[in-house]
Amino acid sequence: MVTDLLLLLKQELLVAVILFLLLFLKLGRDRSNESTLNLVNVLLFLNVAAGFLGAKDGELFSGMFHTNALITAEKNILNLAAWLISLQAYAWLRTHRHVIEFYLLLLGSLMGMFFMISSGNLLMFYLGLEMSTIPLAAVANFDLEKRQSSEAAMKMIISSAFSSALLLLGISFVYGISGSISFAEIGAGISTEPLHILAFLLLVSGFAFKISAVPFHLWTADVYEGAPVGVTAFLSVVSKGAVLFVFVSTLYTVFKPIAPLWYNVLFVLSLATIISGNLFALRQQNIKRFLAFSSIAQVGFILVGMSGSSQAGMASVIFFILVYVFSNLAAFGVVSVVSAVAGKESIDDYKGFYQTNPFLSWILTIALFSLAGVPPTAGFFGKFFLLMAGTAKGNYWLIAIAAVNMVVSFYYYLRIVKAIFMDQNETPVAAITVPVTVKFSLYLCTIGIILVGLISWIYDTIFSLSSGL
Amino acid sequence: MNSVPISHILFVSTALFCIGMFGLFTRRNMITMLMSVELMLNSVNINFVAFNKYLYPGKLDGIFFTIFIITIAAAEAAVAIAIIINLYRSHQSIDVEDATEMKF
Numbered sequence: 363m364v365t366d367l368l369l370l371l372k373q374e375l376l377v378a379v380i381l382f383l384l385l386f387l388k389l390g391r392d393r394s395n396e397s398t399l400n401l402v403n404v405l406l407f408l409n410v411a412a413g414f415l416g417a418k419d420g421e422l423f424s425g426m427f428h429t430n431a432l433i434t435a436e437k438n439i440l441n442l443a444a445w446l447i448s449l450q451a452y453a454w455l456r457t458h459r460h461v462i463e464f465y466l467l468l469l470g471s472l473m474g475m476f477f478m479i480s481s482g483n484l485l486m487f488y489l490g491l492e493m494s495t496i497p498l499a500a501v502a503n504f505d506l507e508k509r510q511s512s513e514a515a516m517k518m519i520i521s522s523a524f525s526s527a528l529l530l531l532g533i534s535f536v537y538g539i540s541g542s543i544s545f546a547e548i549g550a551g552i553s554t555e556p557l558h559i560l561a562f563l564l565l566v567s568g569f570a571f572k573i574s575a576v577p578f579h580l581w582t583a584d585v586y587e588g589a590p591v592g593v594t595a596f597l598s599v600v601s602k603g604a605v606l607f608v609f610v611s612t613l614y615t616v617f618k619p620i621a622p623l624w625y626n627v628l629f630v631l632s633l634a635t636i637i638s639g640n641l642f643a644l645r646q647q648n649i650k651r652f653l654a655f656s657s658i659a660q661v662g663f664i665l666v667g668m669s670g671s672s673q674a675g676m677a678s679v680i681f682f683i684l685v686y687v688f689s690n691l692a693a694f695g696v697v698s699v700v701s702a703v704a705g706k707e708s709i710d711d712y713k714g715f716y717q718t719n720p721f722l723s724w725i726l727t728i729a730l731f732s733l734a735g736v737p738p739t740a741g742f743f744g745k746f747f748l749l750m751a752g753t754a755k756g757n758y759w760l761i762a763i764a765a766v767n768m769v770v771s772f773y774y775y776l777r778i779v780k781a782i783f784m785d786q787n788e789t790p791v792a793a794i795t796v797p798v799t800v801k802f803s804l805y806l807c808t809i810g811i812i813l814v815g816l817i818s819w820i821y822d823t824i825f826s827l828s829s830g831l
Numbered sequence: 832m833n834s835v836p837i838s839h840i841l842f843v844s845t846a847l848f849c850i851g852m853f854g855l856f857t858r859r860n861m862i863t864m865l866m867s868v869e870l871m872l873n874s875v876n877i878n879f880v881a882f883n884k885y886l887y888p889g890k891l892d893g894i895f896f897t898i899f900i901i902t903i904a905a906a907e908a909a910v911a912i913a914i915i916i917n918l919y920r921s922h923q924s925i926d927v928e929d930a931t932e933m934k935f
Contacts, residue, residue, distance in 0.1 A: 485896055492903045496910050503914050512918040513930040519911045520864055524855060526907075527871035530900060531848060534878035541887040543896065584933045651933075 369418040370429055373437045374480075376412055377473045380405050381466060388462045398461050399452055403799060406445040413438040421482060425544055428482040432827040436607045436680065437476055443600045443687045444472055449803035450695040451592035453702040456797070464504060467497040468596060475604035484533050484543040487608065491529075491572070495522045498601060502589040514588025521571065521581040529568025535561035549616040554623060562617065566627055569612075572605040575665065576634040579658050583642070586654035591698035594650055598657045599690050603683045606661075610668050610679050614829065621671055628669040629760060636662030636767045643774045649697055649709050652774070653690070656733060659771060660686060666764050667748030670755060676828040678747035681821050685732070685744035688810030692729035695804050696722045703794045709778060714787030719794055723782045725804050732811045734775040735768055740815035747821065840881040847874035861915050861925045865908060872904045 368375065383405065387398065413434070421428035448465070455461050474493025481487040499522060503515035537543055539558060540551035552558055567578060574582040586594045613624055639659030646652035667678040699722065701707050716723040732741035745768065752761050796804075814820055847870055854867030876897045883893030915925055922929050 485892075485899060488896075489899060489903070492907070496903075496906055499914065500910050503917060506917060507921070509921045510932055512914060512921055513932055515914045516861065516911075516918050516927075516930060519907070519914055520855075520861070520868070523865070523868040523907055523911065524871075527848075527851070527868055527875065530872065530875040531878070533896075534875050534882065537879060537893055537896070538882040538886060541882075541890075541892075543892050587933050 366418075366420065367422065369416055370420050370422055370427070372416065372418075373409075373413055373434070373441070374473055374476050376409050377469050377476065380409060381469050381473070384462050384465055384469075388466075395456055395458070395461050399455060399799075402461075402465055403445070403448055403452075406441075406448050410438070410441045410445050413441050425546065426483045426486045427477070427480050429480050432680075432829070433479055435824065435827060436479055436604075439680075439684050439687060440472065440475060440600050440604055443603065443691065444468070444596070446687070446691045446695075446803050446806060447592055447595050447600070449799045449806075450595065450691065450698050452797050452799040453699045454590060454592055458504075460504070464501065464592075467501040471495075471497040471501070471596075472600065475600065479604060479607050481608075482545050484536065484545070484548070488526075488530065488533065491605075492526060494601060494604065495526070495572075498593070498597060501593050502585060502597075504593060505590050508588075510588035511590065512588075514585045517581050517588075518585045525568050525571030525578065528564050528571075532561045532564030532568060535564065545612070545616045549618060552617060552619050554620055558620070559623065562620065562623070563627070566624070566631075569605060569609045570631060573602050573609065573661050574658055575631045575661055576638050576658070577631075579635070579639075582658060583651050583654040586657075587648055587651045591650065591694060591701050594653075595691060595694035595698065598653070598694070599687050602657070602661065603687065606664060606679060606683060610676055613668065614671065614676060625669055625671065625755060628665050629757070632662050632665035632669060633760065633763060634662075635659070635665060636764055640767050640770050640774075643771070646774075647709055648707055649712070649778070650701075650707055652709065652778075653693060653697070656771070656774070657690065659767070660690075660733070662767075663745055663748050663764060666752040666760060669760070670751035670753070672751060672754045673825065673828050674747070674754065675751040677821065677825040678744075678751040680828065681824050682744040682748055684820070684824075685740040685811075685814055688807045688814060689729050689732035689739070689741050692725055692804060692807035692811060693733065695800060695807060696726040696729070699794060699796055699800050700791060704791045706791055709781060711791055712778060713781045713785040714790035715782045717787075718790045718792060721801075722794065722796065722804075725808055727779050727782065728808055728811055730775045730779055734772050738812070738815075740811050740813075743815035743821070837881055837885040840877065840885075844874040844877040844881070847871075847877065859926050859928055861918075861927060862912075864927070865911050865915075869904060869908065872900055876900055 417434040419430040471494045474490045478487055478490025481490055499515050499519040502518050503512050505511040536548055540548040542548055571578040617624055636659055639655050639662055643652055643655035664679055664682055667675055732739035735742045735745040749761055851867045851870030855864050858864050879893040879897045919925050
């Protein structure tokens with residue numbers, strides 16, 4: 363019985379153990395930042411490695427918490443992303459006064475995401491969502507003396523509070539309709555009556571806020587620009603990925619009876635997201651803001667895959683998030699090291715970057731190629747699977763517009779590559795000595811970008827774990 | 832007790848939600864905006880309690896949800912006020928119009 367509990371809650375408990383260790387470390391004697399950071403990175407690596415051992419299917423607390431091989435795999439992806447971000451944050455946190463608090467907030471948020479992914483009940487889902495959002499707003503303000511950082515945190519907490527109010531109104535209607543808050547029971551009572559549709563739309567708008575799909579994306583760019591780069595990376599990869607995992611599984615299981623309705627919702631959301639994400643990304647000058655809009659456009663592509671509502675749809679979403687972890691974190695890793703060491707965040711500052719920093723230039727280029735979807739990289743395969751899954755419904759207009767937008771996105775991704783390699787600049791960013799941990803994480807990301815697409819075993823495994831509609 | 836029909840209570844909660852949303856969109860003071868969000872959350876609480884009492888009196892799901900919403904709203908307000916205090920230190924103002932360095 364107790365071993366069951368330990369095994370089922372394994373990943374949450376591991377994060378909790380690390381949290382407590384860090385808390386004791388904080389209470390103990392002063393340590394140097396370097397030793398703390400190295401210790402945390404080793405702990406997070408052990409966390410990633412332990413995630414692959416002894417997984418078990420089952421449910422706890424009368425169905426409030428459930429886990430299976432797919433959920434374990436999703437949590438492993440998030441663990442991996444958190445570890446990579448922690449390695450990259452080294453350059454920024456080395457000189458920061460509150461290293462341990464940063465990790466306490468970040469890991470608290472990660473634990474909330476785990477509970478959210480495993481939730482079998484709307485109450486558990488809501489608690490996990492808030493547990494993952496509130497610490498992130500606090501951590502967005504982590505550069506306490508920067509004006510932009512507090513502005514970003516303010517925008518984030520108010521918009522997330524608003525979105526959770528919408529979500530809760532939806533949940534309350536769902537409760538009124540079905541008299542239950544467990545996913546298994548509400549799915550049976552959902553139909554296409556007006557009140558059900560209103561409740562569903564309110565729930566979707568809550569989700570859309572968190573994944574920054576287009577009518578609800580306005581907070582994204584400001585928060586991404588103002589927050590410290592490590593936090594931005596966490597927001598764009600881990601937090602978005604976790605909500606997408608829940609979104610896809612909720613649509614495919616709980617809202618199965620109204621699949622034709624949500625296909626239309628996803629259709630509108632995905633087109634609006636891809637097009638406006640692309641249009642705004644074209645005119646950005648700040649590289650963090652640029653990556654924010656590019657991530658909005660990527661979410662649009664994920665929604666295209668999700669609309670396919672088949673086993674391939676779910677598998678392609680999860681596979682793309684894995685690819686997205688590597689490619690986006692490689693880009694953010696370079697941006698974060700340049701921002702921490704040279705303090706430059708404008709795209710113009712990257713002109714002539716290759717002359718002084720060839721290593722970082724190549725990594726950033728590979729990452730941008732993968733984000734754009736150039737064939738040998740994993741990003742190509744990710745987008746290919748998404749669009750293939752989207753064709754399942756036979757709506758080729760959606761796929762055609764998405765494909766045309768992929769071409770548009772080449773323009774702005776390659777604009778940065780052009781700035782790096784071809785543009786002349788009298789005063790390029792000085793040569794940067796990259797810390798070993800950052801370099802290690804950049805290598806890992808690059809290996810991921812190249813190999814995840816080529817090793818078909820990865821997609822096959824995710825496909826066999828996924829469930830269809 | 833059941834002389835008040837459920838539609839009256841739902842009307843109150845809907846009105847409260849709309850007032851909260853209107854306040855959030857029109858007010859420029861961050862504390863007032865936060866209060867508006869709390870109004871919206873409280874209207875949801877009324878919804879839950881009313882549904883539980885009138886439609887599903889056998890189980891206490893709705894009441895429990897309400898308790899959790901109140902708790903989380905408190906946590907959210909605590910973090911939001913901390914952020915606003917920190918913003919006041921750098922901007923000398925808690926008007927959202929003064930915190931618009933990043934746009935478009």
